[in-house]
Structures are given as structure tokens and as C-alpha cells.
Amino acid sequence: MQLVIIGAGGHGKVVAECAELMTQFSQIHFLDEQQAHLQHYPWPVIGRPDTYSQYAGSQTRFFIAIGDNHLRGRWVETLTEAKCKLATLIHPSAQVSRHSQIGEGTLICANVSVNPFTSLGISCIVNTGAIVEHDCKVSDLVHIAPGCSIAGGVEIGRASFLGIGTNVIQGVRIGSNVQTGAGAVVLKDIKNNQLAVGVPARVIKQRDC
Numbered sequence: 007m008q009l010v011i012i013g014a015g016g017h018g019k020v021v022a023e024c025a026e027l028m029t030q031f032s033q034i035h036f037l038d039e040q041q042a043h044l045q046h047y048p049w050p051v052i053g054r055p056d057t058y059s060q061y062a063g064s065q066t067r068f069f070i071a072i073g074d075n076h077l078r079g080r081w082v083e084t085l086t087e088a089k090c091k092l093a094t095l096i097h098p099s100a101q102v103s104r105h106s107q108i109g110e111g112t113l114i115c116a117n118v119s120v121n122p123f124t125s126l127g128i129s130c131i132v133n134t135g136a137i138v139e140h141d142c143k144v145s146d147l148v149h150i151a152p153g154c155s156i157a158g159g160v161e162i163g164r165a166s167f168l169g170i171g172t173n174v175i176q177g178v179r180i181g182s183n184v185q186t187g188a189g190a191v192v193l194k195d196i197k198n199n200q201l202a203v204g205v206p207a208r209v210i211k212q213r214d215c
Contacts, residue, residue, distance in 0.1 A: 007032060007065055007067060008032065008034075008061070008066045008067070009031040009034045010035050010058065010066055010067070011035065011069045011070075012036075012037050012071060012072065012081060013037075013038060013055075014037075014040070014047065014051055014071070015073075017072070017073050018036060019047075020113075021069055022048075022071075024095050024097045024113065024116070025069070025093070025095055028097075035051070036049055037051070037052065037058060037061075038051050038055065039054055039055065059088060062089070062090050068085055068090050068093065069092065069111065069113070070082065073131070075147045075149055075165040075167060076147075076165060078129055079129070079165060082111060082128060082147070093111070094108055095112075095114065096114045100116065100118040100120070101119045101120070102114060102118075106120050106123065106124045106126070107125040108120070108126050109125075109127045109128040109129070110128050112126050112127070112131070112132070113131050113132065114126075114132045115132060115136075116134050116135070117135045118132050118133075118135065118137070120132065121139050121140040122140050124139070124141060125143055125144065126148075127144060127147065128147070129146060129147050130146070130148045130150070131148075131150065133150060134152040134153070135152055136150045136153065137155045139155075139157050141158050142158065142159065143162070144162045145161075145162060145163050147164055148165065149166075151167070151170040151171070151172065152170050154168050154170070154173070154174075155174070156168075156174045157173075157176035157177075158176045159176050160174050160176065161178075161180065162184075166182060167184070167185045167186070168180075168185075169188045169189070172189070172191075172192065173190070174192040175191075178195055178196075179195045180196045181196055181197045182198045183199045184196050184198065185200075185202070185213060187201070187202070187203030187204065189205065190203055190204060190205065190207040191205045191207055193207065199212055201213050
């Protein structure tokens with residue numbers, strides 16, 4: 007099985023190593039705009055992202071290594087319409103409950119914990135060392151940054167980004183397109199399209215939809 011990763015930036019390196027450690031892929035390749043400048047990578051850059059259709063096939067899986075939630079979402083739509091199959095990547099050191107649900111195209115990084123009856127949507131990122139406790143509902147395209155701790159029964163809406171080290175207490179509802187600042191402590195619900203920072207987290211501005 008071949009894996010084609012769209013995006014060869016820093017996040018792409020993490021994705022490629024995770025895939026390598028899973029030992030499920032015979033070949034791991036990148037597609038990236040900066041093809042000429044990335045040939046030192048251990049995983050070859052074989053073309054630009056807009057050439058993806060050349061590599062589609064029954065023995066190819068794609069992964070979108072783009073941190074921007076909305077741009078990643080556009081690529082999900084593009085690949086889905088082209089009937090390209092997305093890989094789901096789970097680092098061998100991650101602890102993922104067999105009673106959880108993990109959506110296609112999602113990345114679960116090193117030392118992550120995902121506990122029972124939690125669901126993660128399509129093309130989410132659960133970054134290094136994050137904890138997602140029991141009974142959480144994480145929608146499509148959410149990015150949970152390194153070191154976040156999400157207590158039980160939390161809901162996170164589509165395309166939200168939880169900044170590094172964010173802590174969320176049990177039962178909180180976080181809307182869609184929300185961003186939290188580094189180290190935020192979320193003690194109450196946050197509505198859609200809000201930026202919240204601090205301890206405790208407070209909303210400081212409206213985000214563009």
C-alpha cells in the first residue's frame with residue numbers, strides 16, 4: 007500500500023514518521039508546492055498537490071498534512087469528490103480505546119489517549135500527548151494541539167482549534183470555528199466563531215466564519 011501525503015511542512019514530517027512507524031505502507035511520498043527544495047527528506051516529494059489524481063488507485067491512500075482546518079477541509083472535499091481514499095493514522099504509542107470511533111483521514115499522534123465512547127470526526131488532528139477523555143464528541147476538521155486535556159463528555163464543533171496545552175473541564179460545549187489560546191482553561195461553553203484565551207478562558211474577539 008502506498009501513502010501519498012499532501013503537504014511536506016513540519017506537520018507533514020510528523021505525519022510521515024507516524025505512517026512509517028505503523029509499518030502498513032510500502033511507500034510514503036509527498037506532494038508539495040516546494041518540490042525542488044525538499045529533496046533532503048527521507049520520503050520523496052514526487053510532485054505538486056494538484057497532480058494528486060495521477061497517483062489515485064486501489065493501492066493508494068492519501069493523507070492531508072495541512073494544519074489549517076479550513077484548507078484541510080477543502081482538500082477533503084476535493085479528494086472525496088475524486089473518490090480518493092483517505093488514510094487514518096494512529097501512532098503506535100497512542101492509547102486508543104477499542105470503544106472509540108475514529109473518522110477517516112484523522113491523525114492521532116504519539117502518546118495520545120482517546121478513551122471509551124469518544125468519537126472523532128473526519129480529518130481531525132489529535133497532536134502529541136493530548137488526552138481526550140470518555141464520551142467526547144469531536145466534529146470534523148478539529149485540531150487538538152499538543153498537551154491538551156479534554157475531560158469527559160466535552161463536545162467540540164467543526165473546524166475548531168484548541169491551542170497548545172488547553173484544558174477543558176467536563177461537559178463543556180465548544181462551538182464550530184472556535185480557537186483557544188495556549189494554556190487556556192475552558193470552564194464554560196464557547197459559542198461558534200469565538201477566540202478565547204486565558205485562565206479561566208474568556209472570549210476576546212469574534213472570528214471570521
